[in-house]
Amino acid sequence: MKVGLFMAILALLSASSGDKEAAGPPLKQDSPSGAAVPFSRLVNVASEPAQWLTYSGDYSSHRFSALDQINRDNISELRVEWIYQLRRPGLMESTPLVVDRVMYITEPPSTVTALDVRSGRELWTWSPPIPERVLNIGFPPVNRGVAMLDDTLYVGSLDAYLYALDARSGALRWSTQVADNSVGYAITAAPLAIDGKIIVGISGGEAGIRGFVDAYDATTGELAWRFFTIPAPGEPGNETWGGDSWKTGAGATWLTGSYDPELNLLYWGIGNPGPDWNGDVRPGDNLYTSSLVALDADTGKLRWHFQFTPHDTHDWDANQIPVLLDAKLEGRKRKLVAMANRNAFFYLLDRETGEFLHGTPYAKQTWADGLDVGGRPIVRPNTDPTVEGTLVWPSLQGATNWFSPSLDSRSGLFYVPVREMGAYYYKSEDVAYEPGQPFMAGGEQALRGDEAQGWIRALDIITGKRVWEFRLHTPPWAGVMATAGGLVFGGTNEGNVFALDSSNGLLLWDFQAGGGVRTGPISFEVNGRQLIATAAGNALLVFGLPTP
Amino acid sequence: MRKWGGRTKIVFPAAIGQLGFALAILLTPVPAPPQDHDVGRKIYEAQCGRCHGIRGGGGTGPALARPLLPRARDESELIAVILEGIPATGMPFALLSSDDSRQLAAYVLSMGRAATFTVTGNSVAGRLVYEAEDCSACHIVNGAGDGVGPELTNVGLRRGAEYIRTAIAHPGSQVPLDSGGFAEYLVVRAITAGGQQFVGRRINEDTFTIQLRTLENEVLSFRKRDLRELHRDESASLMPSFQGLLTPAEIEDLVAYLMSLTGTGP
Numbered sequence: 001m002k003v004g005l006f007m008a009i010l011a012l013l014s015a016s017s018g019d020k021e022a023a024g025p026p027l028k029q030d031s032p033s034g035a036a037v038p039f040s041r042l043v044n045v046a047s048e049p050a051q052w053l054t055y056s057g058d059y060s061s062h063r064f065s066a067l068d069q070i071n072r073d074n075i076s077e078l079r080v081e082w083i084y085q086l087r088r089p090g091l092m093e094s095t096p097l098v099v100d101r102v103m104y105i106t107e108p109p110s111t112v113t114a115l116d117v118r119s120g121r122e123l124w125t126w127s128p129p130i131p132e133r134v135l136n137i138g139f140p141p142v143n144r145g146v147a148m149l150d151d152t153l154y155v156g157s158l159d160a161y162l163y164a165l166d167a168r169s170g171a172l173r174w175s176t177q178v179a180d181n182s183v184g185y186a187i188t189a190a191p192l193a194i195d196g197k198i199i200v201g202i203s204g205g206e207a208g209i210r211g212f213v214d215a216y217d218a219t220t221g222e223l224a225w226r227f228f229t230i231p232a233p234g235e236p237g238n239e240t241w242g243g244d245s246w247k248t249g250a251g252a253t254w255l256t257g258s259y260d261p262e263l264n265l266l267y268w269g270i271g272n273p274g275p276d277w278n279g280d281v282r283p284g285d286n287l288y289t290s291s292l293v294a295l296d297a298d299t300g301k302l303r304w305h306f307q308f309t310p311h312d313t314h315d316w317d318a319n320q321i322p323v324l325l326d327a328k329l330e331g332r333k334r335k336l337v338a339m340a341n342r343n344a345f346f347y348l349l350d351r352e353t354g355e356f357l358h359g360t361p362y363a364k365q366t367w368a369d370g371l372d373v374g375g376r377p378i379v380r381p382n383t384d385p386t387v388e389g390t391l392v393w394p395s396l397q398g399a400t401n402w403f404s405p406s407l408d409s410r411s412g413l414f415y416v417p418v419r420e421m422g423a424y425y426y427k428s429e430d431v432a433y434e435p436g437q438p439f440m441a442g443g444e445q446a447l448r449g450d451e452a453q454g455w456i457r458a459l460d461i462i463t464g465k466r467v468w469e470f471r472l473h474t475p476p477w478a479g480v481m482a483t484a485g486g487l488v489f490g491g492t493n494e495g496n497v498f499a500l501d502s503s504n505g506l507l508l509w510d511f512q513a514g515g516g517v518r519t520g521p522i523s524f525e526v527n528g529r530q531l532i533a534t535a536a537g538n539a540l541l542v543f544g545l546p547t548p
Numbered sequence: 549m550r551k552w553g554g555r556t557k558i559v560f561p562a563a564i565g566q567l568g569f570a571l572a573i574l575l576t577p578v579p580a581p582p583q584d585h586d587v588g589r590k591i592y593e594a595q596c597g598r599c600h601g602i603r604g605g606g607g608t609g610p611a612l613a614r615p616l617l618p619r620a621r622d623e624s625e626l627i628a629v630i631l632e633g634i635p636a637t638g639m640p641f642a643l644l645s646s647d648d649s650r651q652l653a654a655y656v657l658s659m660g661r662a663a664t665f666t667v668t669g670n671s672v673a674g675r676l677v678y679e680a681e682d683c684s685a686c687h688i689v690n691g692a693g694d695g696v697g698p699e700l701t702n703v704g705l706r707r708g709a710e711y712i713r714t715a716i717a718h719p720g721s722q723v724p725l726d727s728g729g730f731a732e733y734l735v736v737r738a739i740t741a742g743g744q745q746f747v748g749r750r751i752n753e754d755t756f757t758i759q760l761r762t763l764e765n766e767v768l769s770f771r772k773r774d775l776r777e778l779h780r781d782e783s784a785s786l787m788p789s790f791q792g793l794l795t796p797a798e799i800e801d802l803v804a805y806l807m808s809l810t811g812t813g814p
Contacts, residue, residue, distance in 0.1 A: 091637075091638070133641070135640075136640055137640070138598065139638075140637070140638035141640075206598070276598075389602070396598075424602070426593070426597065426602040428590075428593045428594065430590050430593065430594055436643070437594075437595075437643070438594055438595045438598075440594065440598055441594070442593065442597070442602070443593060443596075443597025443598045443601070443602035444597075444598070444601070444602060445601040445602050445603050445605045446601065446605075446606075446729075447729075448606065448728065448729025448730075449725055449726075449728060449729030449730040449731060450729075450730060450731055450734070450780070450782070451729075452729075454755075471755070472755045473753055473754050473755045474728075492754060492755050494753075494754035494755065495754070496754055496755050496756055498755070498756070507756070507773065510755075510756050512754075512757075
């Protein structure tokens, strides 16, 4: 067989080359034609801690690495292994996938690049054709990552197309238009691959779109189902929109959700209602904006919803990571979902029924006196935006945002990057909708600089109680990752990459990367060595311990 | 296309020694019909306020309510930025008619402009005060001096007379903010684990390190974990107050001199 001959020649060459590198076995593929990620691998990521197969690490979105070769005792020796610099300068918010020694990243605005993880060298790159006048209303031109299923990569483009690429060569398999960018739809989120289907969320919450979650057949690219986040007349929930305001209700779905393969439910966060800061023109609770929904993965039908911020007027999207976990509550085993929400409350819900179990603030907030028994906020008077400006904590960017938290399910500690910043919220009476134009009706003036703070907070995942906190110079835009080595990795706007002791928040290691960190770290293993990857500035950095 | 006035013009007496004339300088935009300003404001609030702050104070985007915009030094440059965006940043292009883009640019420029100010001193005499007080020990003007404190080469463009007057008398009372919203020239007192104390103004800071410049124009760089204490004094300044040291007339002359500094700076 050709492969056998090739391997024999390779063995001969490496034996005689006098390579100074530690002699490892030649890089062999797990299958003759290369790596593949069937659905079974995605369900069983726990058995493969050396890989990073999906955006949040696993379907439960713990963003946790079970690798412990890098740990509290040796982290001080961590150093840069290699760096990849982006092809075009821009904001790097991508989480890489690592599949059998190949790293797949996305680069702004929607480029996919495959890198050899041993050397950091590019294997191939692919960019979709994006019109020069592409609309990205209310967010920068970023992409947060790919999904992989079998031997195909899936990426969403800024102009709202879904592309399927051959993972080995980067060749296009198929493409499909998800939505019309000219009215403000875009894709920035990494898609989610489940059995035979690719789940895609869209952006456009500041453009008066009607939001949805889509599922596409992974092989053909045909639309399998669409769940609209804003119900139409006759559908339950439409009565929570006065008049025709549902038509421009927004409810974008712009962050990769979670999946329970046993319950076969998708958990997806839904964004703010439009227009953002003038709620007068959309009286009612505005379902299902600023909510978490559970969708039947086969049909897209709504199983349950929970709304964090009814009639939101602060742009408090619920596009944060829904973290799935099982735990015993009052002696009974429960299936749960937790979210540190943008509105500064931490929530624990039953993920089978959506039942609210409890919630508590995890950051400074001045808009609610707490949550009632059903989890509905008890809103304080005079906290809505006004023409003159109203000071509220948190700011519109929230007490946390899209960037990943991390759960160490062994200790039950939930690590959240926190933005503690207030803002003056302004309401504008200018509420005319125009397709493809911003539809926000207001804005904010944030209290920045020395008046704002960032934190990494460790919460008890069941009670939401703060166990420890670590102060950051500014409210972060970076996610965190906890590891079995007892570490929490994170990044800062000022270019610091750092590792804390996950049990007490003490700083164990830091590195100045020279550019702001705007994404979350991952960890993987190559030839028996654990590596950490994170982007900073216009680069992707990979760190490892010195080789013995 | 109307050009908005963007520069002050101060006319000096020809002869040295002439004192006590009063100049009232009005710096206002070329008058526009009220509704034009409203158009610009409405567009700003609808499309720009979310990132640049509803009053131009900044947010995820930089503050615009300042006299000099680094990427748009005049109205035509600003219109170009509005219509083209800034590639690879969060600043998108705006789909606006040329009329609307002009109104928007005018409104943005108006946010950074000082309204009116009065200068009563003599700038030539003020220069003598500047030299007598040895201001160049901490300030650079047109390349001369030491840069412990802010460079003053074009301070007459960047600050108003009232601001300068206050800075001379009560230096710690005004806190200019940088584009990230951080206090510039913040006074910091650092005490090391060994008990040594250092005082300087903050140059830069991150979660783990802080860099200071001392009165001796030296740069100190600390890792915060090596410090026992780190104090930030928001109402202090490394600059001494000149209120008791100069007469009111001398202060007015100094203000006039500084307001005359409109040289080419970055």
